Amino acid sequence: MAEWADQLTELVASRGAELQRYGFLLTGDRAEAADLVQEALVRVFTRPRRAWRLGEIEGYVRRTMLNRYLDLYRRRARYRELVPRLAESPVGPDDSDRLADRHQLLDALGALSPSQRACVVLRYYEDLPVAAVAERLGRREGTVKRHLSDALARLGVALADVRAGTEEGATP
Incomplete structure (x- = not known):
């Protein structure tokens, strides 16, 4: 050894x-x-x-x-x-619905006038109060409120049509 x-x-x-x-x-x-x-x-x-x-x-x-x-x-x-x-490919959650919703939201935002879109982005994305949005845009508060009201109405109609079409297509 x-x-x-x-x-x-x-x-x-x-x-x-x-x-x-x-x-x-x-x-x-x-x-x-x-x-x-x-x-x-x-x-x-x-x-x-x-x-x-x-x-x-x-x-x-x-x-x-x-x-x-x-x-x-x-x-x-x-x-x-x-x-x-x-190896099986990992099956993750299907995000195609979220992607479609995002595209529809972007299309609806694209249909707004530039002033309406700016007001919506400043108010809801940057979370600024109406007074700060008016100051940043150089407009009166009443004008900003009117743009926000019109924009939300147009977005509501556009997104309601999309949701109604989705719900109709989803139910057999």
Whole structure:
């Protein structure tokens, strides 16, 4: 038992760096190369021969590294090929209704006059009071109230038509 441990120690001490470089050339990654070397050493020295010389052991370890790398490469290639077939696409919530509602709202806002749209955006999106909207637009409060009233009426009609059409289409 001490003989194989001496052979392993001698191999790692004298040729360990070369085995690491060989593993790096195979894998292209230092961490994977280190894993490959360690796994090859474990595989080779789990059933050691008594009559091995250092050169024979190194050749056997290199061949084991190559075989293991090719095996891992084939498995990864097969995995990449099979994963799309095995994995189901995650089913998320259907947001098409929300997207349609957004487009309809944008269409309804587009139908407003520029003054009405500005008043609606300032009042409801920026959450400004009527006085601040009037000040920002340089208009009287009564004018802003009138634009908001007209805009909300037009939006209500446009969105009510959309909702009525959706409800009619939804019920068989």
